[in-house]
Amino acid sequence: MITSINKRSYPNTLIVILGQDHGKSEYVEKGDITQVIDEQGNVTGYNFFNVDKVIDYAKLPDGQVKLTDAELAALNQKLTEAGFDTELAYGKPTLVYGLVKTCDKHPDSDHLHVTTIEVGDGEEHQIVCGAPNIAQGQKVVVALPGTLMPNGQQIWPGDLRGVDSYGMICSARELGLEHAEQKRGIMVVPDDFTIGAAFDPEVCDELLASGKIKL
Structure with missing residues (x-):
């Protein structure tokens, strides 16, 4: 919601x-x-x-x-x-830390990759990513379906060149962080970040400012 x-x-x-x-x-x-x-x-x-x-x-x-x-x-x-019978309720966080378990070339693109992202409790999502620095084994920030990004973009399932994609792997700029570099690439967070934990913009921006995380 x-x-x-x-x-x-x-x-x-x-x-x-x-x-x-x-x-x-x-x-x-x-x-x-x-x-x-x-x-x-x-x-x-x-x-x-x-x-x-x-x-x-x-x-x-x-x-x-x-x-x-x-x-x-x-x-x-x-x-x-x-007279409406809907009950509103917040679910789990949708902007979370995830682990890139697999990263393969897109079958119909020379710059896209098809990834499998673990987002906690054994849950995995297939996400198509166009960032040049995406790689297996990274910990990243993932916007799952139902996320409203800082620029107003809503994240929902879709497909990119015929491959289903269930979310977005985020750059620091897309996350609206003050110290984001103005260049292409997803933000890679430290290995000790917990998979499935909610994204903390203040912590990540501090680490960006200190050079301890990239992009």
Whole structure:
């Protein structure tokens, strides 16, 4: 689940994204809530209007927001009162450290690689990567499906030149780190970072600034 705010374009509105849209969307409006449904009948999100009546909107920053348990409960109560049966819940972190277990050349590209990335608890994802410095054995930062990147890009499953890809291996620049170098390449983190742990931007930026991690 992605929750975000854009105070300039959509004032006093909380946008909740539950999944990737497939085809044309339909909308169900009940009071201050609009439910978004794709053409396959899946509920892909909600828009909460006049959300300052439910949570403390003024204190929330632009961009992706992490709601407290109390704020999440208040939104779920509002959904129930409006007659919707969805219950919102945060899952595991989607921006995590991963291990590059395999790295092979893409069958239809001279610069892409097809990787297998372990992201914790034995979970693995196939991710197509175009970074020139990707290699087996690295620990990297992985944006899994359902991630909202700092630049507003949403990460969902897709395919690159006919090969399925379930996430993105990130560069420091894509992660919005202050000390990111302005050149191509994924960020390689230290070997002692825990696979599956949530990405910590402050720690990684400090290591970038000190030269202890690359890109």
